[in-house]
Each structure stands twice: as C-alpha cells, then as structure tokens.
Amino acid sequence: MPMRDTSCPMIAAIAAALGACLLLVTATALAQSGTGAGATTGRVIVMFKPEAKVLQAPDVPGAPGTARARAAVLSKRTGIALTAGAEVAERMQVVRASGIASDALARRLANDADVLFAVPDERTRAHAAPNDPLFPAEARPDGPASGQWYLRAPEGAVVSSIDVERAWDVTTGSPGIVVAVLDTGVRFEHPDLRTVGTGGNLLPGYDMVSDVDTANDGDARDADAADPGDWITQADTASGGPLDGCDEEPKHSSWHGTKVAGLIAALTDNGIGMASVARTVRVLPVRVLGKCGGFDSDVIAGMRWAAGLSVPGLPANPTPARVINMSLGGSGRCSLAYRTALGEIATTGAVVVASAGNAAGHAVGPPANCDGVIGVAALRHVGTKVGFSSLGPEVALSAPGGNCINVEAGSPCLYPILTTSNDGATTPGASIYTDSFRITVGTSFSAPIVAGTAALMLAVRPTLSPAQLRSFLQGTTRPFPAGSEPSVPACTPPRFDPAGEPVDQLECRCTTSTCGAGMLDAGGAVRAAQAGVQLVDVVEYYHARFDHFFLTWRPSEIAALDAGTVIRGWTRSGATFRAWATPEAGSSPVCRYYIPPALGDSHFYGRGNAECEATGREQPGLVLEDARFMHLALPSAGACPANTVPVYRVFSNRADANHRYTTDRAVRDQMAARGWLAEGDGPDLVVMCAPR
Numbered sequence: 023m024p025m026r027d028t029s030c031p032m033i034a035a036i037a038a039a040l041g042a043c044l045l046l047v048t049a050t051a052l053a054q055s056g057t058g059a060g061a062t063t064g065r066v067i068v069m070f071k072p073e074a075k076v077l078q079a080p081d082v083p084g085a086p087g088t089a090r091a092r093a094a095v096l097s098k099r100t101g102i103a104l105t106a107g108a109e110v111a112e113r114m115q116v117v118r119a120s121g122i123a124s125d126a127l128a129r130r131l132a133n134d135a136d137v138l139f140a141v142p143d144e145r146t147r148a149h150a151a152p153n154d155p156l157f158p159a160e161a162r163p164d165g166p167a168s169g170q171w172y173l174r175a176p177e178g179a180v181v182s183s184i185d186v187e188r189a190w191d192v193t194t195g196s197p198g199i200v201v202a203v204l205d206t207g208v209r210f211e212h213p214d215l216r217t218v219g220t221g222g223n224l225l226p227g228y229d230m231v232s233d234v235d236t237a238n239d240g241d242a243r244d245a246d247a248a249d250p251g252d253w254i255t256q257a258d259t260a261s262g263g264p265l266d267g268c269d270e271e272p273k274h275s276s277w278h279g280t281k282v283a284g285l286i287a288a289l290t291d292n293g294i295g296m297a298s299v300a301r302t303v304r305v306l307p308v309r310v311l312g313k314c315g316g317f318d319s320d321v322i323a324g325m326r327w328a329a330g331l332s333v334p335g336l337p338a339n340p341t342p343a344r345v346i347n348m349s350l351g352g353s354g355r356c357s358l359a360y361r362t363a364l365g366e367i368a369t370t371g372a373v374v375v376a377s378a379g380n381a382a383g384h385a386v387g388p389p390a391n392c393d394g395v396i397g398v399a400a401l402r403h404v405g406t407k408v409g410f411s412s413l414g415p416e417v418a419l420s421a422p423g424g425n426c427i428n429v430e431a432g433s434p435c436l437y438p439i440l441t442t443s444n445d446g447a448t449t450p451g452a453s454i455y456t457d458s459f460r461i462t463v464g465t466s467f468s469a470p471i472v473a474g475t476a477a478l479m480l481a482v483r484p485t486l487s488p489a490q491l492r493s494f495l496q497g498t499t500r501p502f503p504a505g506s507e508p509s510v511p512a513c514t515p516p517r518f519d520p521a522g523e524p525v526d527q528l529e530c531r532c533t534t535s536t537c538g539a540g541m542l543d544a545g546g547a548v549r550a551a552q553a554g555v556q557l558v559d560v561v562e563y564y565h566a567r568f569d570h571f572f573l574t575w576r577p578s579e580i581a582a583l584d585a586g587t588v589i590r591g592w593t594r595s596g597a598t599f600r601a602w603a604t605p606e607a608g609s610s611p612v613c614r615y616y617i618p619p620a621l622g623d624s625h626f627y628g629r630g631n632a633e634c635e636a637t638g639r640e641q642p643g644l645v646l647e648d649a650r651f652m653h654l655a656l657p658s659a660g661a662c663p664a665n666t667v668p669v670y671r672v673f674s675n676r677a678d679a680n681h682r683y684t685t686d687r688a689v690r691d692q693m694a695a696r697g698w699l700a701e702g703d704g705p706d707l708v709v710m711c712a713p714r
C-alpha cells in the first residue's frame with residue numbers, strides 16, 4: 023500500500039518492525055474517520071489474498087470454524103473486536119465490529135497485509151418496477167392489457183420477453199451513450215421523449231433526406247430532424263405525380279421514427295406513459311426516410327454522419343453514436359456502397375443494429391444482411407417467429423416484434439409493441455402511445471429493443487467493441503422454445519418455388535440457422551458486459567519530498583491518495599495509461615511487490631509470471647502484495663503487439679529502490695538524464711505494452 027511509502031520512512035527510524043508502522047497508520051486512519059458512536063455497527067466484506075497467512079489460522083479457543091478463526095486473528099492484529107459474519111466465498115467473508123462505521127472499518131482492514139480488499143457490506147434492495155403506467159399488465163380502455171410485456175420477465179405463455187429489469191439492476195443507462203435512430207425523424211414534443219434541453223433524451227440530430235418530394239418538409243438536407251409526416255395520397259403516386267414510381271398505396275403518416283425512439287429512450291420512471299429499454303441514453307435522430315421511404319445514398323450518408331464521420335457539406339456530428347439503429351431495409355445483396363461505409367464505421371467503434379425485414383419469411387435484405395451488422399428477427403410472445411419477420415443465416419438474434427393473436431376484426435391486438443407515437447393522419451397531431459387498436463408490430467421494433475440493450479451494455483462498459491457486443495448479445499440469449507404446437511412447423515432457410523419466387527414462411531419454430539443465436543436476454547447481456555473485458559486507468563502519483571513515483575488503478579487507493587487525509591504528500595503526475603483488470607488474450611499478469619523500508623520503502627511492478635517469480639526468489643525480503651495487480655502485454659524483442667503502446671521503466675538506482683513506469687518516451691529520456699536507469703528489451707528498451 024502506498025501509505026507505507028509516506029508514513030513509514032519517518033516511523034521506520036524509530037520502529038524497526040514493519041508491524042509497528044502498520045499499526046500506527048491504521049490507528050491514524052481510525053482517529054480521522056471520527057466514527058466512535060457506540061450504537062454504530064460496522065459490517066465489512068473481506069476478501070483475503072490467496073497467499074494470506076490468516077487462511078492457515080487454526081481454530082482458536084472460543085472461536086471454532088474457519089470464518090471465526092480468521093476474524094479472531096484479524097482482531098488480534100488490528101486491536102478491534104471483530105465478530106465473524108457469513109462466509110461468501112472460499113476467501114471471502116463478513117466481519118462486524120461495534121463502535122465503528124462500515125467504511126472506517128473497511129479502510130482499516132484493507133490495510134492488513136493478508137487482505138486483498140475490504141468493502142462495506144451495504145444493505146441492498148430490490149429495484150421497484152418503474153412507475154410508468156403503461157409498463158405493468160393491467161386492464162385499460164384501449165389495451166393492451168399486457169402492457170409492455172416485451173420488457174418484463176418471461177411469465178407463463180409469454181416467453182420471448184427480454185427481462186430488462188435484471189439489466190436495470192446493473193444500469194439504467196448513461197447520457198454519455200448515444201444511439202442514432204436512422205428513420206423518419208422524430209416528434210420532439212412527445213412528453214415521453216423531448217429534447218435534451220427540456221429534460222428529455224433527444225439530441226438535435228440531422229435531416230439527411232436530400233430529395234425534396236420525399237422529404238416533405240419543403241427543402242432538402244437540413245438541421246431539423248423533426249418528422250413532418252410521411253403520408254401518401256393518390257395524387258402523389260399518380261403517373262407524372264411527384265412520387266411517380268413509388269410502389270406504395272395511399273397511407274397515413276407512420277411516425278415510425280418516433281415509435282423506434284421511444285423503445286430505446288422514452289423517459290422512464292417519470293410517472294407518465296411508457297418505460298424504455300435504455301432509459302437515460304441519448305437518441306440522435308437522423309432523418310433518412312420520408313414519403314415512399316428513402317434512398318440508400320441518404321441512409322449511408324446518415325450512417326456515416328451518425329458515427330462521427332465527415333459528410334461533405336454537413337457540419338460535424340458533435341455527439342457521435344456508439345449504436346446505430348436502422349429499422350429499415352431493402353432487398354437483395356449488401357451493396358459495395360454499404361460495405362464500404364460499414365468498414366469505415368467499424369473503425370469508429372460504433373455498432374450497427376438493423377431489422378431483418380417484414381417479408382414474411384423471405385431472405386434478409388440490406389443492411390441487416392451486411393457483414394458486421396447485428397440483424398434482428400421478430401418473435402411472437404410465445405417465442406416462435408412471428409409471421410411477418412424475414413429470416414435466414416444473416417440474423418444475429420431475435421427479439422419481440424409484436425403479434426396480435428388471430429382475433430376478429432375490431433377486437434383488440436393482445437401483444438403489440440406499445441410505444442410513443444402521434445395521432446396525426448397526415449401532419450403532426452397530438453402525442454399518443456400505440457395500443458391494442460393503434461397497433462405497432464414489425465421487426466422495426468425488435469431492432470431498437472436490441473439497440474437499447476447494446477446501449478445499456480456500453481453504459482456498463484464503454485470500451486466494448488462491436489465484436490464484443492455481438493458476442494455478449496448472442497452468447498447470453500435464451501434458447502428458442504421447443505414448441506409443442508404441432509401445427510407450427512420448424513423454420514427453414516429461405517425457400518423458392520420452381521419459378522424462383524420466394525416462398526412465404528409465416529409463424530414457425532425458430533432455429534439457430536434462421537432466427538439467430540436465440541432470444542434476447544437483456545439482463546444476461548448487460549451482466550456479461552459487466553463481467554467481461556475490463557480496462558482500467560492506471561494513475562501515476564508523485565511524492566516530491568521522497569522523489570518517489572507510485573502507480574495504481576484501484577479506486578479505493580486513488581480515492582485515498584487524492585483525498586490526502588490518511589496518506590499525505592502524494593499528487594497526481596498527470597500521466598496515466600490503461601491496463602486490463604482481467605486476463606485477456608495476449609496479456610500477462612503484472613505483480614505488485616512492496617519493498618519494505620529496510621530495502622527501499624517502495625513498490626515494484628513485475629512483468630509476467632517469469633519476472634514476478636524471479637523477483638520473489640532472488641529478493642525474499644520483498645512482500646508480494648498482488649500476483650495479478652493488473653494485466654499488460656509483453657513485448658517481443660522490444661516490439662509491442664498491435665493496439666498496444668510501449669511502457670518504459672526506469673530505476674532510481676538509489677537506496678530507495680523506486681521505479682517509474684511511463685508510456686512517454688520523452689519522460690523516460692528525461693529520467694535517464696537525471697541518472698535513472700532505463701530497463702527493458704530491444705533497441706528502445708520496452709518493458710511492457712499497455713492497451714490503447
């Protein structure tokens with residue numbers, strides 16, 4: 023621990039024993055915590071180091087049992103009367119003490135050489151369901167009585183629901199994560215959406231529709247992404263009309279983008295309307311569709327702009343998206359234009375989610391069939407493929423898409439995807455929610471459920487790459503139900519009749535070659551993201567009086583050093599680099615040794631098992647604090663692997679035995695000019711390699 027670097031040198035002159043030094047530091051910590059109230063009971067979860075001596079503690083008189091024996095040993099060492107609580111894991115247990123608050127007790131125990139960490143044992147509570155009235159199942163005038171069934175936990179016959187409340191136990195999103203919605207634009211005034219400036223989740227976005235007749239807002243591209251309506255009249259599509267050649271019947275405005283945006287980030291737990299998947303993330307509306315849809319060129323320009331790439335003639339996107347939702351598509355193969363754009367977008371780290379299409383079991387079209395895009399097919403509430411959904415090997419996974427149950431005309435749709443909308447038949451009217459009579463079904467609404475989940479995953483771990491997102495989403499899906507309804511056939515890959523026309527496949531039992539890896543499990547996906555690859559920032563501290571450097575990424579150590587109350591004199595040098603907190607492919611553990619006062623009173627970070635073991639063997643006086651303090655890559659003949667940067671190490675060459683680690687070659691050379699010795703391999707003397 024760094025405190026030995028500071029407090030102990032002064033003590034070391036007086037008290038030869040390291041133990042005395044530790045005792046004094048911890049006593050100081052207790053005094054400063056100021057928690058002596060008699061009624062207080064501290065509860066702390068303690069994790070012991072694998073090599074902890076206390077693990078060998080024999081049963082002590084009056085304290086039989088492993089946990090009690092360990093608590094008794096810790097009591098003796100710390101001078102605090104500890105009682106053992108529940109065991110949590112092999113090396114993890116609860117200890118309690120009266121007269122000290124949990125956080126103060128945790129700080130004291132964390133100083134013990136045997137303790138890997140000690141954290142307050144906080145009281146936890148079940149998350150209440152959000153208070154949005156449309157979320158729960160209940161009878162209501164326009165239905166659906168099933169409410170937002172697709173977000174809740176699977177129950178009874180409803181098996182495809184995504185169980186988002188388990189994800190919300192981990193995160194309710196982050197305003198730092200932006201999801202682009204490439205669609206018809208949005209209605210900014212919807213009370214469950216609203217602009218960021220008025221307390222909502224909608225960013226300004228952009229209107230990318232370049233054809234004025236399609237745009238329906240009187241001009242070509244502009245900065246207003248509001249949806250003016252996409253209704254079509256007979257006159258529009260008549261021969262010689264403005265939309266001649268549009269293969270669509272007259273129709274009312276769809277408010278499609280408003281519906282998609284609500285599923286991702288409608289305001290949640292605000293007492294009105296609906297809940298959304300990703301609750302607090304931002305939606306970037308990029309308008310690419312208007313009357314009769316849109317053109318690939320505007321969609322591709324919109325994708326590129328959304329990801330933060332430059333589009334000629336347009337201002338830069340100030341809020342690049344990490345997730346791009348495209349509830350749209352065409353037919354045929356993924357064009358070279360799409361492939362080129364997707365290749366560029368991949369370099370930005372943005373992930374693209376697209377709906378499989380509503381072609382009744384025909385093949386998936388672009389962009390969902392493009393490499394790297396997460397294509398989403400639609401499920402009925404019972405977990406079968408819903409009739410309208412396209413299918414095929416390009417589908418990554420499936421999510422609810424809404425289904426009505428075969429009901430008579432005029433009777434309510436039972437399982438629609440309820441979301442935000444507008445009641446205007448042509449131009450915008452009042453803000454509404456879709457319901458059992460104004461229904462919302464389609465793969466268009468499966469994709470944003472997946473996109474919202476990806477946004478939650480990024481809120482937990484912003485460093486996730488598109489490949490990792492896909493892997494975690496697919497790897498945590500729930501299997502498709504086997505199905506006991508003999509009238510429902512198994513899905514097959516897209517089929518064609520003798521004339522080469524595609525054959526419809528309506529409701530069918532999903533397989534992994536037709537509906538992707540399985541049914542989205544939002545809770546599982548977010549938990550996987552939380553547990554997965556963990557990059558941490560390693561912060562360098564400097565102590566001017568000792569001319570010592572120290573590194574740590576541990577939040578508790580950073581907090582203590584920054585606060586400067588218990589451990590005085592350390593300031594951030596301003597330098598940081600990244601490390602993996604968990605082992606990754608190609609990484610090696612970095613151990614942390616404490617060099618006791620007699621040998622220098624400092625810390626040493628050894629690279630890989632080889633150097634760590636050699637250090638322990640050759641210098642038995644050193645204390646191995648953590649065999650896997652962090653993980654970095656090793657250079658090969660001084661060269662670092664791709665996507666890593668060199669870490670240089672210099673040695674003070676003084677009795678204090680201090681080392682400094684830096685990714686800055688100039689800093690390394692400055693230290694060398696001061697007489698510190700550079701250590702490492704290759705012509706450039708590289709010791710380790712840090713992830714970018």
Ligand SMILES: [Ca+2]
Nearest residue numbers: 239241242244
């Ligand atoms: Ca316009």
Ligand SMILES: [Ca+2]
Nearest residue numbers: 229239244246
């Ligand atoms: Ca506009």
Ligand SMILES: [Ca+2]
Nearest residue numbers: 154289294296
């Ligand atoms: Ca709401």
